[in-house]
Amino acid sequence: MVSALTDKLIAAIEYLYDVVAMVIIAFRNCLFIAHHGTRPVITVYLRQVYFTGLEAVKIILVISLIIGTIIITQIISIAGVGSASVTGKVIVWIIVRELGPMLTAIIVIARSGTAIATELSQMKIGGEIEYLEALGISPANYLIMPRIMGVATAVMALTIYFEVIALSGGFLVASFGWHVSWDQFSQGVFSVLTINELVISLVKSALFGLFIAAICCRQGLKSARSVTQIPQSATKGVMQSLFMLFVIDGIMLLFFLL
Amino acid sequence: MRERALDNAIQFQDVTVDGHKECYSFAVPYGSFSSLISTRQVESDRIVQLALGLLKYSTGTILTINENVAALTTEELNKLRMRISVVFPSGGLISNLKAWENLLLPLEYHSKLSPALIHERGLTMLERVGYNGELLALPGHMSLYEKRLVGVARGMISDPELILYNNIFDGLTDSEKENISTIITEFHREKPGRTSLFMTSNHEALKEVAFDYHVILKGNEFHG
Numbered sequence: 125m126v127s128a129l130t131d132k133l134i135a136a137i138e139y140l141y142d143v144v145a146m147v148i149i150a151f152r153n154c155l156f157i158a159h160h161g162t163r164p165v166i167t168v169y170l171r172q173v174y175f176t177g178l179e180a181v182k183i184i185l186v187i188s189l190i191i192g193t194i195i196i197t198q199i200i201s202i203a204g205v206g207s208a209s210v211t212g213k214v215i216v217w218i219i220v221r222e223l224g225p226m227l228t229a230i231i232v233i234a235r236s237g238t239a240i241a242t243e244l245s246q247m248k249i250g251g252e253i254e255y256l257e258a259l260g261i262s263p264a265n266y267l268i269m270p271r272i273m274g275v276a277t278a279v280m281a282l283t284i285y286f287e288v289i290a291l292s293g294g295f296l297v298a299s300f301g302w303h304v305s306w307d308q309f310s311q312g313v314f315s316v317l318t319i320n321e322l323v324i325s326l327v328k329s330a331l332f333g334l335f336i337a338a339i340c341c342r343q344g345l346k347s348a349r350s351v352t353q354i355p356q357s358a359t360k361g362v363m364q365s366l367f368m369l370f371v372i373d374g375i376m377l378l379f380f381l382l
Numbered sequence: 383m384r385e386r387a388l389d390n391a392i393q394f395q396d397v398t399v400d401g402h403k404e405c406y407s408f409a410v411p412y413g414s415f416s417s418l419i420s421t422r423q424v425e426s427d428r429i430v431q432l433a434l435g436l437l438k439y440s441t442g443t444i445l446t447i448n449e450n451v452a453a454l455t456t457e458e459l460n461k462l463r464m465r466i467s468v469v470f471p472s473g474g475l476i477s478n479l480k481a482w483e484n485l486l487l488p489l490e491y492h493s494k495l496s497p498a499l500i501h502e503r504g505l506t507m508l509e510r511v512g513y514n515g516e517l518l519a520l521p522g523h524m525s526l527y528e529k530r531l532v533g534v535a536r537g538m539i540s541d542p543e544l545i546l547y548n549n550i551f552d553g554l555t556d557s558e559k560e561n562i563s564t565i566i567t568e569f570h571r572e573k574p575g576r577t578s579l580f581m582t583s584n585h586e587a588l589k590e591v592a593f594d595y596h597v598i599l600k601g602n603e604f605h606g
Contacts, residue, residue: 252477255470260461
């Protein structure tokens with residue numbers, strides 16, 4: 125029993141070490157991008173930003189609008205129409221601190237995390253990783269680094285969109301439904317929306333993006349030579365990424381807010 | 383500059399791999415146009431992996447272009463691989479890159495040439511191999527012959543010292559084989575000192591090309 129637990133703990137530490145090492149290597153490779161494969165690596169990065177960031181904008185906008193509407197409705201129904209400052213504070217705490225980065229990351233996991241794990245798994249099974257290595261191209265530099273950086277960039281950008289649209293949606297509903305003026309609403313929001321809040325939100329979304337991509341890349345590249353491993357890689361990538369989101373969120377909460 | 387005493391472009395000395403009974407001992411002379419005949423395709427795949435340092439071996443020594451592959455770091459191995467081209471049985475194309483991107487990938491990644499020059503060299507290579515397919519086709523939409531042509535063009539584009547052709551005639555028609563054999567023979571002759579190793583498990587394929595050296599699998603051993 126103790127031995128099994130120890131084994132699991134060691135496996136978890138090794139896993140965490142692998143993922144963190146992938147992120148660190150990705151940053152190191154960024155520094156040397158001018159030496160190897162600048163053009164192809166930037167192309168992969170831009171494609172990742174396009175796929176993860178731009179193609180997900182529509183779904184992020186719709187979901188953030190709905191979330192903003194729901195949250196403002198709930199807050200006003202609890203706190204009442206007159207308490208604009210409380211409404212502003214709560215909406216900032218919920219959307220900027222928590223839901224913005226978290227929901228954006230969950231959407232990115234569902235769309236891009238699965239795609240990355242599946243694509244790399246397919247490449248591994250098809251021998252394409254070996255083809256790249258035979259060309260003298262490092263998979264860490266050509267496949268992993270631009271994906272990690274691309275997803276992190278996209279998650280940060282999407283989080284900003286999410287928060288802006290959710291706050292705007294919240295204001296529109298408050299304005300039309302309960303005749304809350306812009307002055308009242310903005311007073312509540314901007315009294316708590318400090319640079320610190322925005323930085324925490326962006327750091328959190330960047331970490332989410334880095335780790336989602338690293339975990340999904342790792343899962344994809346871990347596949348053995350069997351097609352049955354492709355869906356398994358995607359599923360494991362999603363589950364581990366989700367778990368990591370909550371771990372990072374908890375650590376960030378302890379680090380920045382306590 | 384490192385002194386070059388290159389008698390052999392590839393040298394395997396008593397090489398064994400864990401889990402496999404074969405023992406590889408052969409040499410491919412520098413500048414030769416050689417063939418390596420194996421009993422199965424997996425055998426030549428393994429030789430390619432070993433020669434490029436993609437597969438670890440348990441005993442023996444492998445020298446590829448005078449470099450002991452087991453002693454090289456990842457970065458040194460990548461530098462060695464830049465001097466070698468491999469044409470894989472499927473063409474070795476990356477599935478999410480278009481034919482044109484696949485062709486230019488090694489040059490775009492490794493060289494400091496301008497995009498215009500790379501573009502020009504790419505077009506020249508495609509013309510040379512007689513590729514008439516779509517430039518923007520993904521490998522999944524290309525025929526086996528087209529994939530091999532792009533693979534051959536990509537192998538030639540970086541002007542390698544050593545080029546390995548791994549079972550590239552399997553599944554092709556006679557005219558397609560003839561075209562590819564003409565291309566690879568001309569490419570070999572064009573630069574003195576270039577080594578070309580044609581690997582096959584199909585003896586029939588040997589009829590297509592006039593080799594000057596053969597390495598043949600005998601029993602469980604390769605002999606040159």
